Amino acid sequence: MSTGLVLLALAALFLLGAPMAVAIGAAGLGALVLSGDAPAMLAVQRMVAGADSFPLMAVPLFMIAGQLMEAGGISRRMVDLADALVGWLPGGLAAVAVVAAMLFGGISGSAAADTAAVGAILIPAMVRKGYDPALAGAVQAAGGSIGVVIPPSIPMILFGVLTGASIGELFAAGLLPGLLMGLTLVAATTVLALRGGAPDARGRRFSPGQAWRALGRAGWALGAPAIVLGGILGGVFNATESAAAAVVYALGTGLFVYRELAWRALPALFLRASVTAAVVMFLIAQAQVLAWVLTVQEAPATLAAWLLGLTTDPVALLLVVNAVLLVAGTFIETTAALVLLVPVLVPLLPHLGIGLVQLGAIVVVNLAIGMLTPPLGICLVVACGLSGARLGAVAARVAPLLLVLLADLLLISFWPPLTTALPALLTR
Template structure:
């Protein structure tokens, strides 16, 4: 098995796209380590995406793209501005609140980061804010999308581990909101020490908040319908994703009227290309996952962990450190499909709830979205702000502190994750 992993790592560092690295390493492992015919590759590639639940991914991606272009994102920014725009460091606060709201619609961290950054980064520059801190906060806000429902990562984790998608969605709500609150506190502390540039002269206005709320109501119905429908048993996560696309189209075309029919073709092509990129990774990674299971890697690792420690506390510490490193170098969905089938059975053998472990895994990989060298949200936020990644990285430790704190709570205080899932899925 070390041959397969070594080949995969070597191919990644050689610059080969991850989808080909997965496929080639998997094929070589089958030829070198098993007597199975190579036709199993085609069977596993097809079987990896032959899932009704996976259809949620292209629909949620489409909904997120339409949301960013159809006026919903701007209404969320206006509402966040009316709600927290009077607080010290207001633009940072607006970025966090807006990202939290958008995360409850799109499930795509990079899309949310681009939407929020394109609106707020120019204003941060005009008002003399620290753009590097602003970009890191916007990137961290984008990283909320894989944690809060409807998260694409949570869908993949649920399918990979045979868990309820609804339970995984609910499990991410409390940690996601705790991170948002932690980010706001961190920004307030920094802004309080940053001088008059962070003081907002515009006072809180209840009438302004009311107007912004009324304008945002159509967009606010989306998370209510999506999450409420899944939890209430009205429809599955896949059906909810298609409902999200329909509602987003109706709101963007007929209510806000910022999206025209002629705009749909390029947006749909973009959604198709992004969805295809995700699903082809799922397909090729399924070959790798099959090899892992066939060669008995989970049992071997379980034996190793038992030799190192019998303590779930130590096990979780080792796994968290490992996943944080993995998230720095690998795309989230690929990491889930390769690592989770190995670690999930071991975690359950230590008595750890699978939903808790799944959410913890998702949170680790969400943190990877803002850590170099791979952090896609960090790259998007830097690009939109017109800053170099090397400059933004110097301030990324500020949002990392609350994110790592919530990660520790997720690992060692199960109620943080499990209270909501157990209330609705006893």
């Protein structure tokens, strides 16, 4: 079964509405069986080998940590801190939604979890304040997308597993781009408010006392991202160990410090996080079969050569890569996009003139932006559910914010210090 037929079968299954994991697994298994070059049992072996990875253990652990912190009152205290820091700006609630998402993104590693945890508090608050529900959903979706860029980041863990890149360096590479995206989104919400797009455009006075008190109340909450980031960047933990430390810290904080987490609630929280992690891990396992088939058929090298046939200029080639990633992020789920596209992009590194870690940051930022574009923009879908607005209405209101993020993407792609300065400190 040729590479073209494999990709055609995959596209047909997507169009027929098959679940992402089923479509990828069926295309890979079908190609394996029809080729006759390997036994069908190889598919099972590839699935097990693909999921049997120590770094991938960080995925369910970060999801459990996010659930514990949301239920334990940590997300609410981060919202209060964000309000004290930026709530005085014109369009203060919108700025709070972005900053709170950035803070929570330093814990969960998941854009969907980030959008849901913070949006459950702030989207209703914005609507009560007089925000259009579609605008409230758009702002929260845009802020939530940063959750996979600011470390810890589940897509960066997957990129590291796929390429052998240091996950610690990838996390470091995402910190400055995540901060850039958050700051520019806050600036965009302020401009929209001043132009009459938000009901709280007049703002209020900044209160250092209020900010200091909010920081004190959120001190324990901020300990979680401090442990994760400080441990990894300081060389104390690897990604999986930091995820385990985050789970223990979140459990202790919720049960014994804030006392908002009940013992009886733990089984349901663990089950919810496990189901979400199982979906991701099943997709990874299925994708390994298809990835093996495509590798044997030398599809990544063929597609890379095709891209090089379009242009060999590094700047133009990087623009083409960004365009491909943006389109993929629009139509393909993030995990599947990583497994399918990363093997194609890595051979292009000598021609792009960038390093593997910078490529990882560029890939994840592109796919984060894809979470804001229909039809498969997960952050949009979550925000629509919380705001009650239609997907089309939220997508229309997110368009100006999307332009801001695209400008950030160009800066991240073509100004290497944003993604290389912090990783360089880890290798000294």
